[in-house]
Amino acid sequence: MVFPWHLNAHFDGFLWTLSIHVPFARYVAMNKIKTIKRYHIDRVYRRDQPRMTLGRYREFYQCDFDIAGEYDPMIPDAECVRIVYEILSQLDLGSFIIKVNHRNVLDGMFEACGVPPEKFRSICSSVDKLDKTEWEEVKKEMVEGKGLEEAVADKIGEYVKLSGHFELLEKLMSDMGLTAVASARAGLEDMKLLLHYCELFGVLDKVSFDLSLARGLDYYTGVIYEAILTGDATMKDGEVPAVGSVAGGGRYDGLVGMFDPKGQHVPCVGVSIGIERVFSILESRAKEAGGKGIRTVETQVMVASGQKNLLEQRMKVCTLLWNAGIKTEMLYKRNPKLLNQFQYSEREGVPLLVIVGEEETVKGGVKIRDTHTREEDFVEMAALVPELNKRLAECQHSERV
Amino acid sequence: MVFPWHLNAHFDGFLWTLSIHVPFARYVAMNKIKTIKRYHIDRVYRRDQPRMTLGRYREFYQCDFDIAGEYDPMIPDAECVRIVYEILSQLDLGSFIIKVNHRNVLDGMFEACGVPPEKFRSICSSVDKLDKTEWEEVKKEMVEGKGLEEAVADKIGEYVKLSGHFELLEKLMSDMGLTAVASARAGLEDMKLLLHYCELFGVLDKVSFDLSLARGLDYYTGVIYEAILTGDATMKDGEVPAVGSVAGGGRYDGLVGMFDPKGQHVPCVGVSIGIERVFSILESRAKEAGGKGIRTVETQVMVASGQKNLLEQRMKVCTLLWNAGIKTEMLYKRNPKLLNQFQYSEREGVPLLVIVGEEETVKGGVKIRDTHTREEDFVEMAALVPELNKRLAECQHSERV
Numbered sequence: 001m002v003f004p005w006h007l008n009a010h011f012d013g014f015l016w017t018l019s020i021h022v023p024f025a026r027y028v029a030m031n032k033i034k035t036i037k038r039y040h041i042d043r044v045y046r047r048d049q050p051r052m053t054l055g056r057y058r059e060f061y062q063c064d065f066d067i068a069g070e071y072d073p074m075i076p077d078a079e080c081v082r083i084v085y086e087i088l089s090q091l092d093l094g095s096f097i098i099k100v101n102h103r104n105v106l107d108g109m110f111e112a113c114g115v116p117p118e119k120f121r122s123i124c125s126s127v128d129k130l131d132k133t134e135w136e137e138v139k140k141e142m143v144e145g146k147g148l149e150e151a152v153a154d155k156i157g158e159y160v161k162l163s164g165h166f167e168l169l170e171k172l173m174s175d176m177g178l179t180a181v182a183s184a185r186a187g188l189e190d191m192k193l194l195l196h197y198c199e200l201f202g203v204l205d206k207v208s209f210d211l212s213l214a215r216g217l218d219y220y221t222g223v224i225y226e227a228i229l230t231g232d233a234t235m236k237d238g239e240v241p242a243v244g245s246v247a248g249g250g251r252y253d254g255l256v257g258m259f260d261p262k263g264q265h266v267p268c269v270g271v272s273i274g275i276e277r278v279f280s281i282l283e284s285r286a287k288e289a290g291g292k293g294i295r296t297v298e299t300q301v302m303v304a305s306g307q308k309n310l311l312e313q314r315m316k317v318c319t320l321l322w323n324a325g326i327k328t329e330m331l332y333k334r335n336p337k338l339l340n341q342f343q344y345s346e347r348e349g350v351p352l353l354v355i356v357g358e359e360e361t362v363k364g365g366v367k368i369r370d371t372h373t374r375e376e377d378f379v380e381m382a383a384l385v386p387e388l389n390k391r392l393a394e395c396q397h398s399e400r401v
Numbered sequence: 402m403v404f405p406w407h408l409n410a411h412f413d414g415f416l417w418t419l420s421i422h423v424p425f426a427r428y429v430a431m432n433k434i435k436t437i438k439r440y441h442i443d444r445v446y447r448r449d450q451p452r453m454t455l456g457r458y459r460e461f462y463q464c465d466f467d468i469a470g471e472y473d474p475m476i477p478d479a480e481c482v483r484i485v486y487e488i489l490s491q492l493d494l495g496s497f498i499i500k501v502n503h504r505n506v507l508d509g510m511f512e513a514c515g516v517p518p519e520k521f522r523s524i525c526s527s528v529d530k531l532d533k534t535e536w537e538e539v540k541k542e543m544v545e546g547k548g549l550e551e552a553v554a555d556k557i558g559e560y561v562k563l564s565g566h567f568e569l570l571e572k573l574m575s576d577m578g579l580t581a582v583a584s585a586r587a588g589l590e591d592m593k594l595l596l597h598y599c600e601l602f603g604v605l606d607k608v609s610f611d612l613s614l615a616r617g618l619d620y621y622t623g624v625i626y627e628a629i630l631t632g633d634a635t636m637k638d639g640e641v642p643a644v645g646s647v648a649g650g651g652r653y654d655g656l657v658g659m660f661d662p663k664g665q666h667v668p669c670v671g672v673s674i675g676i677e678r679v680f681s682i683l684e685s686r687a688k689e690a691g692g693k694g695i696r697t698v699e700t701q702v703m704v705a706s707g708q709k710n711l712l713e714q715r716m717k718v719c720t721l722l723w724n725a726g727i728k729t730e731m732l733y734k735r736n737p738k739l740l741n742q743f744q745y746s747e748r749e750g751v752p753l754l755v756i757v758g759e760e761e762t763v764k765g766g767v768k769i770r771d772t773h774t775r776e777e778d779f780v781e782m783a784a785l786v787p788e789l790n791k792r793l794a795e796c797q798h799s800e801r802v
Contacts, residue, residue, distance in 0.1 A: 075733040082723070312601055319483075332477045
């Protein structure tokens with residue numbers, strides 16, 4: 001999927017991002033697109049002042065997945081959950097939960113509790129703080145800061161404790177206060193479909209319908225998501241704790257129309273992955289595990305030599321392996337020291353070395369060295385590529401490549 | 402290789418690119434790096450006025466490969482040639498040639514011909530036009546525009562006709578005028594090594610040592626490269642001709658020092674691929690071939706159904722295939738029309754469909770449909786994933802995926 005990014009260069013020189021989903025919605029509107037599905041990993045730009053000490057720069061990476069188009073209810077919405085599930089599972093970030101809720105259920109809840117409509121958004125932003133703040137404090141903000149009756153706040157307090165799957169749904173569907181609100185009923189029907197589809201997609205065990213989830217962004221019109229890492233909070237000082245939000249999003253059916261001169265309506269749903277956060281967690285985990293951080297090269301084989309005047313030999317072997325599609329490197333020295341080549345492979349996590357030597361050349365072959373076990377075996381040249389491929393497949397299997 | 406791009410956001414808001422190699426050299430200098438090798442595909446920004454009619458925007462994509470560090474002569478330089486060779490071969494852009502030359506050979510040639518030293522750069526930029534302009538016109542510019550003696554221009558004219566491999570090298574090495582210039586001798590020694598290494602890397606047949614190659618950029622200090630597509634110049638009106646320069650670069654040993662306050666010397670060599678040009682060629686070729694353009698999705702299997710009320714079945718099959726790592730899609734409709742699913746697969750080049758049906762479900766399986774041949778076969782559910790993997794491997798083999 002290629003983004004015509006040059007279009008962006010003409011908003012006073014650059015496209016500044018306002019928030020997740022916004023650049024996508026603008027793109028859909030500007031290009032009069034009716035259906036599209038795309039992911040996108042790229043730099044975006046914040047217009048506010050950089051705060052370098054907090055690692056908050058004007059420029060940062062964002063990773064989004066969005067689906068635009070008029071479809072049947074909750075099918076793309078459920079696929080978004082599946083995608084977040086796949087990403088977080090494959091990144092191996094530890095245990096996680098994908099919280100889901102619905103704008104209409106939230107609004108219905110506020111109405112059922114007796115929140116005046118003009119306070120919905122303001123009370124919603126208080127609820128949004130529940131992932132970091134205790135209920136008592138949030139309640140205080142609602143009552144003292146925002147003038148909500150204490151009895152109303154207490155009713156909200158009962159709801160936002162709730163999370164679950166179908167049993168919660170049943171409970172809410174038999175809640176007369178809530179189901180008196182038509183939009184809440186529709187929201188609950190949506191959630192029922194979503195949970196059902198999540199079950200079919202094999203991800204329900206990681207999904208939690210959570211009434212305390214209230215993302216602050218005004219433009220959400222349906223389901224909202226937030227993925228939270230829940231694992232291993234017992235980390236040492238200075239380490240990035242692998243807990244907290246790593247993805248969020250939801251349905252925003254009105255946003256495209258805001259950017260289209262004719263107000264064309266294109267419903268959208270999407271998720272943004274906190275990619276910079278994910279990287280720092282992965283980096284700190286990798287350091288903790290092996291002290292080496294994450295691999296920054298994909299090299300599979302280092303072609304090495306411990307004797308002099310074997311540069312040409314090494315080059316020929318590189319050519320052979322490159323032609324076979326094996327990711328191969330050699331040091332750019334005429335006569336590098338063997339130790340340097342071993343150290344490079346260990347430092348960069350290159351799993352295998354091919355060692356060229358005079359003795360082996362006479363015998364028509366080379367040695368293969370396993371960086372991990374340090375074992376070395378002679379292989380005839382004709383058998384080299386198949387043998388490397390076999391070992392690389394094994395490495396992959398044991399997750400060492 | 403992760404670039405700390407946020408650093409760039411602090412040159413008056415953005416990093417403007419001046420030319421290829423410059424952002425990389427600046428990065429190496431700013432981070433006091435001694436050795437690094439990296440590729441980079443990203444947007445860069447030109448400070449000059451956009452000319453939209455020429456497709457010249459402030460923002461465009463650049464794809465570079467650079468190697469920095471103190472190494473033995475011509476080893477990284479030859480790897481750059483191999484990398485360009487691999488990229489252009491794998492992109493299947495038709496026949497190409499990688500022209501190589503050397504700054505010192507060029508300067509030596511000018512000296513041997515009797516060009517006054519203060520005119521080297523100016524005459525060099527005339528030579529640079531030879532890929533697009535006839536010699537007679539270039540000569541006219543040299544003599545009438547730049548005041549070069551005609552006899553001197555004629556001597557240059559004899560040199561810039563020359564191209565070849567080792568036989569050209571021999572000829573030049575026995576050229577008394579040229580070898581009287583010490584730096585030219587050193588340049589020829591470099592070229593001898595380069596051609597030898599290119600032979601070892603299996604790419605010499607695509608390399609041409611070409612004395613007419615003179616890249617305009619002042620900062621090159623050694624080898625210079627330019628890759629030219631040579632194939633199929635007989636195209637219809639309005640089509641992008643698949644000829645001309647698609648990559649260029651060279652050695653620039655002094656550039657890092659210009660950005661380092663202490664003038665730290667880090668030799669570099671690198672190549673930039675004209676990625677926007679490459680894309681437009683690939684697109685126009687693909688359209689010519691099949692009328693469909695290049696695939697923008699990687700979907701391998703579309704899970705489809707022609708009967709009603711099989712959404713849940715489709716979702717389950719998607720889950721099965723996703724779990725098996727197969728790139729799978731289904732339409733986000735409850736009851737999509739079978740024809741729409743066929744058309745989508747044909748339009749997007751999805752090679753296989755899995756068709757869910759009541760009859761097949763009773764028999765415990767599904768049908769697999771080949772988008773290309775339109776043949777359909779029943780497969781039992783337990784055999785589905787292995788069968789799809791087998792067929793996808795075949796598709797890959799016949800380059801249809």
